[in-house]
Amino acid sequence: MGDDELSLTSARRYEAFGRVMAALSTEAEFIESCRDLTWWRGADHSWHIEWRDGPYASEVAALLAEQVRDPGFEGSLVTPAGPGGSTAAVLDVMGVRFELRAIDPLGRDRVRSTPGLWRLAEALDTSRPTNARHPWEELLGG
Template sequence: MGDDELSPTSARRYEALGRVMAALATEAEFIETCRDLTWWCGADQSWHIEWRDGPYASEVAALLVEQAGEPDRSLATPVGPGGSASAVLDVMGVRFELRAIDPMGRARVRARPGFWRLAEALDTTRRTNARQPWEELLGG
């Protein structure tokens, strides 16, 4: 490891990435609807996060502003307006560039017929004549 890898700036950069990924991990719908989620550190020490399908970049940015932080304050702020394909955030002083490839948006994802969601599969309160999704999962 070089000296730069052990610097306080580098530590803050990795802490910011950890907070962003933890916020994304709490949103099951984001994880379930995205394909090919990747991230990498850019040459300017910013983080780039990219995915296919799923929500718009602006929707993910709004989620991160809401979720990434502490109970009394957000550690993420938008840097300019975001759009369907890209958005930029500042998280703890670290730049995050979000890029959605062929996004559908959350509303369209929710309305897509036949889309399987873990939350629906585990909902035991919904009664129908058909087998429950959780029964399918468990082979019952």
């Protein structure tokens, strides 16, 4: 492989990774419900993403299939590359393999119904009428 081909392949890997992380970062619920979110590049130039608690791996795979898009391309840039379940899922994102691993996942429904979890989406919701101060007012001291 020439230097140009190698740099293009590497660029595609990092672009795919960036698109995946951008999609995950738009989901405050995902970020807030996970502990120990980590990622690393595999020996075969795949990407591994791992977290504790939070959603099932299959739920994250579905989220990525919905969110990782390109305006100039019809459809998703994500396709399943293997079986997906509660603890593991394998995806192909723009020709790059992603392995998702959830350790002790709760699932999105359980995360939403668990009392006591502070969620950014609720804290910023100004549409709820209340006599008390909103959580965001408490947060900002207003």
